[in-house]
Amino acid sequence: MELQALLKQYKPLNQQQMNAFIELLLSEDVKDEVKIEYLASFSEKNITQEELTYIVKSLIHSMYDQQPYYPNSMCVCGTGGDKSNSFNISTTVSFIIASANVPVIKHGNKSVTSSSGSTDLLNAMQIQTTSVGQTPSQLDDTGLAFLSATETYPIMKQIQPIRKHMSNPTIFNITGPMINPFKLDYQVMGVYETSKLDKIAQTLADLGRKKAIVVYGANGMDEATLSGDNIIYEVNANESVKTYTLNANDVGLDYAPNEDLIGGTPAENLEITKNILNGTDRSAKRDVVVLNAGIALYVSEQVTTIQEGVNKAQKLIDEGKALAQYNKMGGKTYDYIG
Secondary structure, eight states: OOHHHHHHTTOOOOHHHHHHHHHHHHOTTSOHHHHHHHHHHHHHSOOOHHHHHHHHHHHHHTTOSSOOOOTTOEEEEEOOOOOOOBOOHHHHHHHHHHHTTOOEEEEEOOOSSSSOOHHHHHHHHTOOOOOTTTHHHHHHHHSEEEEEHHHHOGGGGGTHHHHHTOSSOOTHHHHGGGGOSSOOSEEEEEOSSSTTHHHHHHHHHHTTOSEEEEEEBTTTBSSOOSSSEEEEEEEETTSOOEEEEEEGGGGTOOOOOGGGGBOOSHHHHHHHHHHHHTTOOOSHHHHHHHHHHHHHHHHTTSSSSHHHHHHHHHHHHHTTHHHHHHHTTSSOOOOOOO
């Protein structure tokens, strides 16, 4: 059965058919209206877990026949799209994790739904993104590399005009964090809605993660928050996916509404990150960074519990190590104050 017929009948696609689907969407020779029709048909059906793995692998292999590998590397990234206008939590977390000697390969993009995406913040910080080829040497030197999705997957520009014609979310709203060019050992991925948490977790397992957590932030954020129970799906190699909830109170952090995490322009978000790392901000913004850093330290096997991760994250800030990591990155530098 040809691809178009399969999509119109909402049939599941195998890996070969998914490859053909992605090739069609990325082709410069196929008219936009045809791509829109195919993507609309695909988006209307319930995607299976296997299809999610297929589409992620197809996207990766459209650019990287063999994914590069850096031992024990990690990415902390959310899907975006939660419309919370929070400051750049996962970017701030990256400096803390890297200061614990975890190689961090943060795959990010410009903002779509907020005032400041990760690359917008990096521009304000005067920190350069790193090419895929230069990432290993960057990690050797600093332990942290920021990769821009528009540079790592320039072919995705073929899909952007198509997505703008779609009134509903498409599969590409959740694939971004999963298509890091590097074959990662560890990952924390934030998701702002619950319907595909189990499928995303299994896909990360299929991608070979040693350990990963997929988190739905309380009250609809794509980061763990302080405002209630965060839903956790935990991936461990060769084990079944575990699911549980995590409340900030469970690890000694105070409740705060999501509104307390609102950021602003890239310049304003730079001030927030700077003040967290230099020890002067002791507000809910620091606490939410500590919570997410604690999760990431647990995932990267630096500690054995999230509570220990939270304690270690606080110590890395308070001893000035997180700010020292930031200052290694070649942008604006600051003194530790706290």
